């Protein structure tokens with residue numbers, strides 16, 4: 567089985583993990599490295615457009631150059647592709663964003679005027695909204711080069727996905743895992759998308775062994791918010807869902823999906839939040855309804871339309 571992945575350390579580590587699990591299940595798998603637009607350009611992701619890290623991998627899957635495609639789920643455009651099936655959404659790692667600062671200062675300790683690197687409009691908007699007087703600078707490149715900018719003193723701190731650091735074995739670099747009340751993570755952050763062609767029924771069955779239904783439901787709800795807002799992955803939109811325990815009228819405990827979302831003005835002047843709880847099996851509806859609520863609260867002007 568050939569598994570298509572980007573060539574970055576992060577991408578190959580997470581793809582190798584899936585390959586190892588498939589191999590252990592009796593389905594020998596190897597990686598096929600695919601170069602994406604996001605790997606060959608250093609322009610801001612918002613400029614290159616939707617699907618910068620995923621389109622080339624999907625093309626390879628369509629062309630039969632690989633059997634399985636692995637993406638960081640948050641990089642995947644929300645528009646469905648009928649000829650592909652989401653074979654597995656494995657258990658996600660902690661989706662929180664992480665602050666990496668030089669002197670070990672947590673976010674609340676950074677002095678006004680501190681220079682923070684992030685290229686994500688979502689992170690920049692939420693950082694600005696804190697009103698701490700932080701100066702936000704663009705940041706791209708692989709995780710190692712991003713970490714290097716803190717080590718060298720070029721930046722006082724950066725904010726990146728905790729999941730990426732954990733996957734490349736650099737959890738030690740995390741100064742603070744940011745609380746979702748302060749920084750709500752991107753829809754599907756920390757989750758992987760394992761796709762195959764829809765006509766490959768045997769493979770669909772094999773990949774299902776790696777699926778975690780709770781993660782799938784959470785990610786479906788989060789991405790439904792993004793899709794219903796007609797926002798792309800670079801929009802200042804955070805969403806985080808979790809399967810939680812609820813209690814019915816008879817005192818019995820049952821599982822529900824809890825979802826919260828934020829839309830923030832990029833200049834930090836406005837933050838709109840909403841949350842909802844609903845049945846795990848109606849994740850998509852929960853997300854769409856929450857998006858409708860955000861729009862009612864005035865989110866539309868804050869969301870740049872999909873490229």
Ligand SMILES: NCc1[nH]cc(CCC(=O)O)c1CC(=O)O
Pocket residue numbers: 638639640641725726727729730754755756757758
């Ligand atoms: N857009 C790049 C990207 N895609 C996925 C991750 C991190 C790992 C993940 O969320 O699964 C990152 C880097 C980052 O946001 O710091």
